[in-house]
Amino acid sequence: MSKRRPTRQRTAILTVLEEADSFLSAQELYDALRLKGLSVGLTTVYRNLQTLADRNEVDVVRREDGEWIYRRCDADQHHHHLVCRSCGHAVELANDELELWTKSLARKHRFSEVTHDLELFGLCRECSTSSANQRR
């Protein structure tokens, strides 16, 4: 594994990720950086997010429209999210039952290497009240 060099760009990306408690897509992170006057190349944003994801330093989820969204994360356990499809705000969920259910199905149907992806999307209280704060 190679060493990581703290560059201006990397620091900026981490800062914005720390501050945002919601999920952000690469493009949204890119925009957020420019707004802060911390412009970083889009390519760099993508590459850093990828690295962070590989190291499990961010949670990665695919939004309903297909875009990947990322969020700072420390928990190293497997877990799921309830994500606001408007503002990206998210709640972490644990569900052991689901894990067990998955395993028993895999056995029953003789499938191996079964992985599961479960993400819940909805509108958080804020967003269902105001129609402002729309992501797009």
Add this chain to the structure above:
Amino acid sequence: MSKRRPTRQRTAILTVLEEADSFLSAQELYDALRLKGLSVGLTTVYRNLQTLADRNEVDVVRREDGEWIYRRCDADQHHHHLVCRSCGHAVELANDELELWTKSLARKHRFSEVTHDLELFGLCRECSTSSANQRR
């Protein structure tokens, strides 16, 4: 709602979908059609799949690599799948508990319009035995 006209292309698409008991992407369906000598424009394949999906005549799932895959379906109830990531073979799953769990979480976290997507991917017995039959 407009009427549907039975065209050569539409019939061919439905035929292949009926015969395949596995999930297929638009591109795979397109290839399958050519192999059968029933060439249909790729655009047409996409448009028909979209229409079928709108009418709930096919199940639509997003594969791990991001491609949408489709399969003929009659059940109109909400359900999930255990899909082989190699050959597309799938098993339908029902899980009322999951539905209930979703609802209770929505209430608890005050989210509205919560939808959930759960798809399990693995390797079916056939595919985990032989390394042939790989989708890609």
Add this chain to the structure above:
DNA sequence: GTTAGTGCAAATGATTTGCAAACAG
């Protein structure tokens, strides 16, 4: 100096759209 990191421009690849020609009722 080496090696990791950056960023522009160009490539990718699935999906969508414009539009004129072909077809079903």
Add this chain to the structure above:
DNA sequence: CTGTTTGCAAATCATTTGCACTAAC
């Protein structure tokens, strides 16, 4: 005829890659 459907070519759009350049160590 009249509204659908088709299919090519071109457009989209998030993401990736080639490559020359810059910055850590």
